[in-house]
Amino acid sequence: MQGMTATIKANNANLKLMGAQHETINRCVKNFQIVAGRMAINEVVFALLSKTLSGETATALSDTRVVAFVLSVIASLGTFLGGLVTLFLVRVIGIGGDGTSGTSGTLVGVLQAFSAGVMLYMTFMDLVPEASAEIGSRETMLYFFVGVGIFGLLEAVFLDDSHSHADTHDNLHDHILEKSSSQPPKKSKKSRSRSPSKTKQTIKADKHETVDITSEKGKKQLLRTKGLGVYLSALSDARLGLQLAIAICLHNIPLMQEGMAVAIPLYAAGGSSFYVLGMTFANGLGEATFMHQMTSIQLKRTTKTAEPIGVIIGVAFFGSYLTPSVLSRSLAVVGGIMCCISIHELQPTAIRYAGQSRASASLFAGMFVVFCALEAVTEYFGHPHSHSEIDHSHLHNRNSNHHHQHIASDSIVNKVPKERAVEKESNIVWSGDGDSSSDLKSEKFPTAKFVRKGSLAGEDGTNSHVPSIVKAASSRIPPLNDPAVSAALRKGQSGRILVVGGSEEYSGAPFYAGIAALRTGADICHIACHPLSSAAIKTYSADLIVHPLIDPTIPIDQIILDVIDILKRVHVIIVGPGLSRNAFMQEVATRIIEHARELGLYIVLDADGLFLVQEKPSVISGYRKAVLTPNSGEFMRLCDKMNIPFSPLAKKEEEAVLALSKSLGKVTVILKGHNDVISDGQLCVSISETGSPRRCGGQGDLLSGVIATFLGWMKGFQEGLYSRDGKVRHENAITIDLQSDSAVESVDVSSEILACASGSVLLKRTSRRAFDMKGRSMTATVMADTLGQVFSEVFDEADFKKRN
Ligand SMILES: NC(=O)C1=CN([C@@H]2O[C@H](COP(=O)(O)OP(=O)(O)OC[C@H]3O[C@@H](n4cnc5c(N)ncnc54)[C@H](OP(=O)(O)O)[C@@H]3O)[C@@H](O)[C@H]2O)[C@@H](O)CC1
Ligand SMILES: Nc1ncnc2c1ncn2[C@@H]1O[C@H](COP(=O)(O)OP(=O)(O)OP(=O)(O)O)[C@@H](O)[C@H]1O
Numbered sequence: 001m002q003g004m005t006a007t008i009k010a011n012n013a014n015l016k017l018m019g020a021q022h023e024t025i026n027r028c029v030k031n032f033q034i035v036a037g038r039m040a041i042n043e044v045v046f047a048l049l050s051k052t053l054s055g056e057t058a059t060a061l062s063d064t065r066v067v068a069f070v071l072s073v074i075a076s077l078g079t080f081l082g083g084l085v086t087l088f089l090v091r092v093i094g095i096g097g098d099g100t101s102g103t104s105g106t107l108v109g110v111l112q113a114f115s116a117g118v119m120l121y122m123t124f125m126d127l128v129p130e131a132s133a134e135i136g137s138r139e140t141m142l143y144f145f146v147g148v149g150i151f152g153l154l155e156a157v158f159l160d161d162s163h164s165h166a167d168t169h170d171n172l173h174d175h176i177l178e179k180s181s182s183q184p185p186k187k188s189k190k191s192r193s194r195s196p197s198k199t200k201q202t203i204k205a206d207k208h209e210t211v212d213i214t215s216e217k218g219k220k221q222l223l224r225t226k227g228l229g230v231y232l233s234a235l236s237d238a239r240l241g242l243q244l245a246i247a248i249c250l251h252n253i254p255l256m257q258e259g260m261a262v263a264i265p266l267y268a269a270g271g272s273s274f275y276v277l278g279m280t281f282a283n284g285l286g287e288a289t290f291m292h293q294m295t296s297i298q299l300k301r302t303t304k305t306a307e308p309i310g311v312i313i314g315v316a317f318f319g320s321y322l323t324p325s326v327l328s329r330s331l332a333v334v335g336g337i338m339c340c341i342s343i344h345e346l347q348p349t350a351i352r353y354a355g356q357s358r359a360s361a362s363l364f365a366g367m368f369v370v371f372c373a374l375e376a377v378t379e380y381f382g383h384p385h386s387h388s389e390i391d392h393s394h395l396h397n398r399n400s401n402h403h404h405q406h407i408a409s410d411s412i413v414n415k416v417p418k419e420r421a422v423e424k425e426s427n428i429v430w431s432g433d434g435d436s437s438s439d440l441k442s443e444k445f446p447t448a449k450f451v452r453k454g455s456l457a458g459e460d461g462t463n464s465h466v467p468s469i470v471k472a473a474s475s476r477i478p479p480l481n482d483p484a485v486s487a488a489l490r491k492g493q494s495g496r497i498l499v500v501g502g503s504e505e506y507s508g509a510p511f512y513a514g515i516a517a518l519r520t521g522a523d524i525c526h527i528a529c530h531p532l533s534s535a536a537i538k539t540y541s542a543d544l545i546v547h548p549l550i551d552p553t554i555p556i557d558q559i560i561l562d563v564i565d566i567l568k569r570v571h572v573i574i575v576g577p578g579l580s581r582n583a584f585m586q587e588v589a590t591r592i593i594e595h596a597r598e599l600g601l602y603i604v605l606d607a608d609g610l611f612l613v614q615e616k617p618s619v620i621s622g623y624r625k626a627v628l629t630p631n632s633g634e635f636m637r638l639c640d641k642m643n644i645p646f647s648p649l650a651k652k653e654e655e656a657v658l659a660l661s662k663s664l665g666k667v668t669v670i671l672k673g674h675n676d677v678i679s680d681g682q683l684c685v686s687i688s689e690t691g692s693p694r695r696c697g698g699q700g701d702l703l704s705g706v707i708a709t710f711l712g713w714m715k716g717f718q719e720g721l722y723s724r725d726g727k728v729r730h731e732n733a734i735t736i737d738l739q740s741d742s743a744v745e746s747v748d749v750s751s752e753i754l755a756c757a758s759g760s761v762l763l764k765r766t767s768r769r770a771f772d773m774k775g776r777s778m779t780a781t782v783m784a785d786t787l788g789q790v791f792s793e794v795f796d797e798a799d800f801k802k803r804n
Contacts, residue, residue: 147336
């Protein structure tokens with residue numbers, strides 16, 4: 001009872017401490033919410049809470065940082081579960097707690113190995129891939145080794161040889177055995193309950209033996225990074241945070257140092273069940289002072305900052321510096337540390353106590369269990385990232401200053417605090433030739449805004465940032481007027497596209513997509529279609545290579561083999577224009593997408609390709625080289641499917657596009673409309689270029705071809721086929737300086753966003769030009785004819801300059 005009262009007091013104290021820290025966290029978090037769109041879990045939380053709570057409360061509680069913090073608390077409570085496990089072993093199975101059974105050492109060993117398996121699996125299957133997706137595998141591994149170095153350093157500095165790992169566990173074991181010999185093997189419930197005097201004695205008596213355990217925990221301050229790790233992961237990706245929380249929770253349950261190391265000696269010291277559980281619970285919440293007073297196990301833990309408190313301290317110190325790149329680097333460092341703990345600490349001890357065979361089996365069992373747990377989470381929340389997508393890295397070498405492209409902003413953009421989106425017009429004149437006869441050249445260009453969660457700088461929301469994304473994209477276009485570059489280019493290197501579409505009903509749509517690709521500048525365009533549309537498409541254009549492959553009379557496996565031959569020769573595929581929703585056509589398209597994913601091709605999904613995604617999101621989920629181009633109807637259906645609340649009337653497109661992208665595992669989504677809104681699940685860009693008032697069919701098909709061409713160029717550029725300044729840059733992202741009145745900040749923009757933004761501006765300008773020429777009689781054909789000219793005016797500025 002006394003223990004329980006103390007526990008409650010301790011928890012109250014803990015809550016007060018958390019309350020005091022709340023303001024600090026708020027301030028810090030405000031500053032680093034550069035990471036937009038961590039919404040999937042938040043929305044689930046919101047949906048659940050909004051049923052019982054008011055909208056405001058539900059919104060507050062489903063905030064990213066709250067969810068991240070709660071996840072880190074959940075992870076830390078694995079210690080409490082460790083106490084539960086111990087009680088179960090002691091009360092039900094009859095081993096471990098009082099050391100009467102010789103199997104306790106084996107059990108401890110087995111559980112240690114299990115923990116090692118969990119942590120190794122998490123490190124290499126989640127932390128490292130997640131970090132790689134953001135900063136690239138090379139940099140990730142460098143930071144991973146930094147983590148290894150930190151661990152080694154701490155071991156060297158803080159480890160007293162007399163407290164070596166093995167000794168520690170021997171001492172624990174001895175301690176347990178000693179307790180068992182000094183106490184009757186079985187106590188009555190009554191005798192096991194603690195009296196104050198007895199407790200005091202026991203604590204004193206335990207002091208010597210438990211110091212080693214404490215030292216072990218002390219030297220494992222490193223493990224405190226787990227809580228912060230979960231927090232960082234959750235900010236980086238809420239699903240990853242949840243996964244890591246589950247894994248660490250799993251690891252905490254058996255990890256002797258955490259749950260059982262606290263629980264076993266307490267139990268051996270005569271603690272009641274409530275007492276033991278209370279202690280482990282408090283330990284999990286990080287009530288160091290309380291633990292220090294109540295039990296000698298905590299004697300040397302005066303500086304202990306357990307997980308939630310570790311989070312607070314970590315955020316308080318580093319919050320203002322936490323950008324996506326820093327988060328990813330932190331994940332890599334945490335991965336290195338977790339790996340060291342597993343290999344250097346847990347597994348050797350496990351072998352010592354359980355023997356090699358049991359330890360190995362248990363390690364793999366740990367991996368398997370966490371695999372199953374994470375799969376369950378992934379099944380529910382979708383893929384947090386595509387492990388096959390490591391090459392989709394935003395790899396920067398900031399030190400070398402040139403390995404990432406740095407484009408200074410020279411237009412004005414809005415930063416949009418959620419409530420007060422105030423748009424400012426950009427002022428730059430894009431054209432370099434000074435020809436004012438063309439309105440396209442003299443107008444303001446482009447108007448784009450980055451949408452973020454929260455404020456990037458300043459509290460008043462007035463700071464403006466201007467990413468010149470279109471200008472940045474132009475630096476990745478093959479410079480055909482540069483003789484040195486063009487002389488070396490072979491046919492096909494400026495882009496090879498495959499359109500999968502064209503059915504009995506629709507022949508125009510695939511044609512528009514294909515011709516737009518060619519007119520934008522792709523070298524080759526194939527179309528794989530139903531035989532009944534192929535003849536028509538061929539007559540529209542001799543430039544398109546049309547394959548009447550998707551023939552219902554041919555076995556589907558044969559069709560796929562033929563299509564794979566083409567897939568191997570292209571950079572990008574567009575799936576959907578004129579495909580139809582016929583089951584056979586949809587099945588073929590599904591299989592083609594699967595193969596394109598395996599080959600790492602960019603995939604643009606439009607029209608009936610989006611119907612396919614709507615029916616079966618897993619076909620594209622987690623594939624970051626996928627670009628979805630829904631119109632508002634298609635977008636609503638996708639949101640509906642993914643349980644994302646969206647109403648066009650609410651005018652919250654940005655949030656919904658971010659959420660859709662996230663829920664599909666960070667595929668890039670461009671919602672077409674008055675403004676085109678683009679997100680890759682990390683950033684959201686809204687392009688408010690004026691288009692034409694005509695809504696004739698086929699414009700979306702043209703856009704898919706244009707975007708595909710830009711994507712092909714992004715790939716060619718990264719592969720070093722061409723560049724405007726002769727420098728090869730393999731990274732996916734391009735860093736753009738965002739200019740505000742007082743500061744310049746860098747933002748990494750993915751190639752996918754660049755391609756979509758460029759396509760959006762080009763298409764809207766083309767449609768306006770076509771409307772200016774033809775008025776109501778403007779059609780997609782007119783646009784296709786106008787595309788090349790507008791492209792030159794917009795993107796070839798540098799080339800014109802050179803020519804003049
Ligand atoms: N020349 C050709 O060969 C062309 C062929 N094409 C090919 O046609 C095929 C069908 O594609 P599609 O997008 O036209 O689907 P479609 O069945 O009309 O609409 C489905 C539902 O969505 C809705 N809806 C549509 N748009 C909306 C919006 N903006 N905002 C809101 N709602 C909207 C609409 O609802 P409704 O307006 O009827 O209430 C309707 O129920 C596809 O293969 C495509 O590639 C086209 O590319 C054009 C040129
Ligand atoms: N309300 C609007 N105002 C201005 N431009 C728009 C508007 N709606 C769509 N657009 C533009 O029209 C182009 C095609 O978008 P749309 O929504 O018509 O696609 P779609 O329905 O998929 O086309 P398709 O007819 O090819 O299937 C895009 O460039 C988009 O920006």
